[in-house]
Amino acid sequence: MPAQSEVAARSGWRRFVLLFLAIFASGMLGAALFILLLDPYDMVPFSLPIERPLVSGSQRFAYPQVMRSKRFDSIIVGSSTARLIDPEQLNGPFGARFANMAMNASSAWEQWTTFEYFRRNAGAPKVLIVGVDDAWCDPNAYRHRLRHGFPEWMYDDDRWNDYANLFNSGTLELAARLAGYHLGLYRARSRYDGFEVFTPPERDYDLTRARPGIWTGRTPQPLPDAQPPALRDDEKRALQFPALAWMDTMLGELPASTIKVLAFMPVHVAAQAWPGTRDAAVEAECKARIAAIARAHGAKLVDWRIASPITTNDANYWDGLHYRLPIARRVADELIGAVLNDRESADGDYRLVVR
Template identity: 45%
Template structure:
């Protein structure tokens, strides 16, 4: 019985806290469920969109060309060019070989070339791409465009750079890569692929991997280029990895073993070409120095490999009318666009059995079989 004089509200027991908050708790649970459901739907839609647009060409195969090449990192783009089976010849190298136009190479050697040279690629990365190319089918011609990094003693330890390298794209069957590409980068590239297919954005590279990455020729500034050449700077966004001291004479150069294996794995009828790219003399070792002696040892080893494997070896990395002229370069490593056809013509001449260039542009260290 209620105590006399006390209001009923005071004597009544308060509602249970959980019961009192039930309406708010229900709303919170609904919000969380809706948010998680929306996130799941959007996530599945993103994965499905990436799979449909196939930004890395996981479905590329002979007779099925990949879509537009839209990623800025060639390490993600070139496996699909290889898997398309559209090319029976390829260039492997760094940015010092990227200006070699496959159409010029097609005309010179009568094969269908893809330019698979990658910005700042290490020898290990180049060899990984070459192995994928060789697994795809019989190669009719290959060109290994070498920089001094192939002579480094630590090439087997410095396998990659700060740029991401996706080993799953280099596997024989990358089918399960659809899950590995479920990330923001792939979604961004897929969006660019969609824009390219709608005609709203240009592909970053041609279907054969070629793209002019140097500034427009009309923008060439001789004074600025000279400052880059002799000051150690770079006029382009991407450059080959910094060259370390080459291995001392007689020391192991592990990357040359990979080169030998790749050349040995080629069919007998395959045209094999190896070339040291023409960097400016400012980037070449000083004659008579220890570094020059080590580089000469490296070139001699490459020439021996070439002779043993029937490969032509051409050396553009020498003082010449091209490499001593500042006006031919953007910086110490990257020649201008008109130099590239001269390199192709020189390689064709070397294949035809010609010797060293009379003007000194190149030396033939080994003639192709």
């Protein structure tokens, strides 16, 4: 009897293990099939023929499907300082279909990589707008090229590594969100052209609360009337801005028919290099090199990163980098006039540096 009991116990344990493995394998297979059929990144050729809005909260993961869709012939790249530029405001005047592919805290390398992905999948853009910020003047741009888990595998041309990276809990969650969208339980995270108002509602704006974030580390004060120190020629030569080589390559890959726009975004003066400092001299040198690149490639250069009625007014900002929605609309209108009509700013909001 003891021997029979031992055999029965072993047999029962074996059945339990086999049942567990079967359930586990079935669950894994079911989850994988769910991911492949729902396909939240719109990259699986045999997935269900359903609408796929942007359900990912990460621009870095959401944007490749937009650029592969071929719904857009023009692109905005940049960081969060360019995200409030509404493509729909630009489409009519430019006769284009814009996608705003700017990303929060985007590095210059990520912006270049995004542009390259668009060019390879949608063709040379009719209009390219680069929202330029200090990432392009970062002396350590190559070392800082990746931020916030940028998924390089989504931006290359190897489709096989896409599948290898799909099977994880994050993608499963997005597939569930997509199912929820079609059941009316979940909304798209942003418009399909990438535009999203990521700042708080305008009705909640409070200047008193915003001001400490605008003047981070500084006491609110008027700008000094001071020129930056002159850099010697050898000091200028010693300055390294590695990202400008990527900008030069990016513009050089485009045909003459593409409207190319480099636009310094209007961050608050407290977030700009302070007047009279060496930082201001270094920024001026970087701007001069960017202007030279623009001239070499027939690009327009519009500079809102100056002391202006926009950037000196605290009430225009949520923090030092992010302006409010009315300012975003104003900047888009000024961009249209500057690029299409060579219009100078009547009130000093911007400088049309290269026509």
